[in-house]
Amino acid sequence: MNFDHIDIVQSLIDGVLFGSVYALVGLGFTLIFGAMHKLNLAYAASSIAGAYIGLASITIFAVPTVIAFLVGPLAAGLVGLLIYISCFQFMPRNNMLAPLMASIGALFFIDELIIDKTAGSPITFPVLLPDAYFPVGEFGFRGDLLFVTFASFVLMGVIVFMLYRTKMGLATRAASQQPVASLLCGIPTHRTNSTVFVLAGVLGGVAGCLAAAAVGVLSPLLTLPLTVKGLIVAVIGGLGSIRGAIAAGFMIGALENLFLLFRGVNERDIYVFLVLFLFLVVRPNGIFGTSIDRD
Amino acid sequence: MLKLTNLAKYFGGVRAVDGLDMQINKGEIFGLIGPNGSGKSTTVNLICGVFPQTAGTIELDNVDLGRLAPHQRIEFGVSRTFQNIRLFGDLTVWQNLWVAWRDAPGHETSWLVNWFGSPADRRHEIQKLLEFSGLGDRADRPASSLSFGEQRRLELARAMASKPKLILLDEPAAGMNSEEVADLRNRILTMKNLGMTVLLVEHVMDLVMSVTDRITVLNFGKPIAEGTPLEIQNNEMVQEAYFGSAKNVEAGN
């Protein structure tokens, strides 16, 4: 098989642009981990659920597409809050197994509910900017993917601003580092944690809508791949590292498209997952991670 | 027996231990004291291999321990207790010792018996160690159900179960009342009579001054004095480093 450099560069461009969706989902996993040192495995499911609710607002209430793109993320934020209450709020602080299992339960609860309501079949999702295409020399940029990337950058900026420039962000970071001490200082850790879940949920809702719009269909089959890729992005970026998750998101998007080009759709994900193992062996603390050897 | 040469451990910019030379002789009870944050616990963790040293060497009977994994250091004869008790709470008292058990040199059984032999093979010997630790009637209780003093004694017994040449006690008297400290003192002296070597890291000066043969004082990760308990008590630098604690030293007299 022969691929010229145009194919390769074009697939890299598409991959990096679509990678912003992975960056958003990975960022959500990392935010929640950063705040509570726990994994919410139902996170990607809440993103997809948000996209479905946005879609339902179009098909049932016939709202304009733009409104649906607002309803989706807000609904995902609400689902995030429900997940926090049902799987995290009442768990013992130092037990990491119980909330993890509960969130797996929530993952299947959401996924199976979607399968039940849609009979498991994919539904078409309104495409954003269907005709926008910007040729640059031999290459081209898809308008919808450019929009996805742009929106992701705006959201990432908002998140970083909230974490580092607002009082809420300060409280969240304090609660993340010393949960008990923060509680004694009067920081309501349940409130900061639930805020993070809602924020991450909204982020995921945007990612879910954008991904569905870029692909053109919404299907329950998206949940698990998005979960696994989001987790991989968060781990490769270093759990809790914001810039790591963003960088890893674009990297995985690019690699995925290269593997697709060279190995085909059936084998693509095998190599993506092997990249994770490579990182676990070579850089277990993530792209920007330093080795921490203090107990 | 144990020889630390120019031992150092940096955590980022923090020099927790910074050029420590120390030698413990066989059969000695050796004290390691110093204010909070002076590097005592880090020294214990370095000797046990919880983390690698930044520089320097750790030798036990001329064997370089510095690059060995923690469990390998036990094979060469170093064991420890923890500042905050770390027992296997859901296991029974005697199972805690069973996990750590090593046969006395020259009486080793095969690994097959060691891993898969029936409890009866070990029960008798472990019971003797439990009796020694005053836990004879607690053998089948879960470790988490013991009182605080009993948990401390069980941890000491677990450290002895591997038949070590050197036992590191990391603040064994922390949280004890005076009666329990007196009992601990007797235990340490009994261990000395049995020919064991002990490194005692401790804040309770009464105990340190009354059981140790020699003492090293750490401050900011560096040794500032070494000598017999009497010499240390009269050392001005030590009193200066301790300030308030110096009064404790006098009170201990």
Place this chain on the structure above:
Amino acid sequence: MEYYLGITQTIGVHTLLGLSAYVLLLTGQLSLAQVGFFAIGSYVSGILTVIFGWHILPALLVGALVAGFFAFLVGFPALRVKGLMLVVATIAFSEIVRLVFFNVNWRVEVNGLEVGPDSTQGFREIRYFAANGWEQAHVVLLIWLIVILVMVLLWWLDKVRAGAVLRAVGEDELAAQSSGVNLTMVKVAAMTGGGVIAGIAGGLFAHSTTYVDHHTFSILLATFAVSYPILGGLKNVLGTLMAVIFIQGFIIEGLRFMGDYRNILFGLLIIVAMNFRPQGLVDGNFTSDLRKLLRMNQKRGGIDA
């Protein structure tokens, strides 16, 4: 009758799968890789009986050993990471295995029929039992003999020092290490043992259902595998068996009339169970909790009187 034998088969296979996760949970490792080892066991033993015409027993054994070998290999890189990272790594492993079998195409003509794994179509016609005149009752008997054998082995393991060491590692890794336990060896051994058990389960599953495809080896099955010992508790192997009977016998089969809602119910069950009993439904504290509860009632009764 056939229907009940079918349920009995399923419960047996899932018990083995649950026990393979149980072994790892004893050392404090939550692994979602068990479904990957299950897949390896089913494909390897299936290929051996279908393409090479082996007898079922050596085929099961080799399938289990190959699964154990991969568990051993996965053990080293996976155990460099702890806790939550291990969960992510094991999910990725199971997905890799699933996708590899999704792509395996090895069609061979045996006795005029084309058989073997057919990539996306899955691996069909694993008809050893039917072709060799086994009745369903015999198959059930074989599965349960193996289940009982594994349960007795694990029961015995808990009575010797090796079992205490596994639990010690699960309780406090640093203390175990400082008591002379070689963490890597113990964890890799547990991973390998769990892999062997999951491999046998996979072989039995493939032959008793006669076909497997990539849908079989989903993360849902991996979740079932870990949820049995977590819901059943780690006190002993019977807890896992009871959890399997409850989930497979009652929720999945007993509530068959509820259709899709059963999987939703399963998700809900885990959430509720983890909130109310984060240490498992019948863990070591269960009996003492019960006693405490009784005592509390007595005390309350005393005050009222």
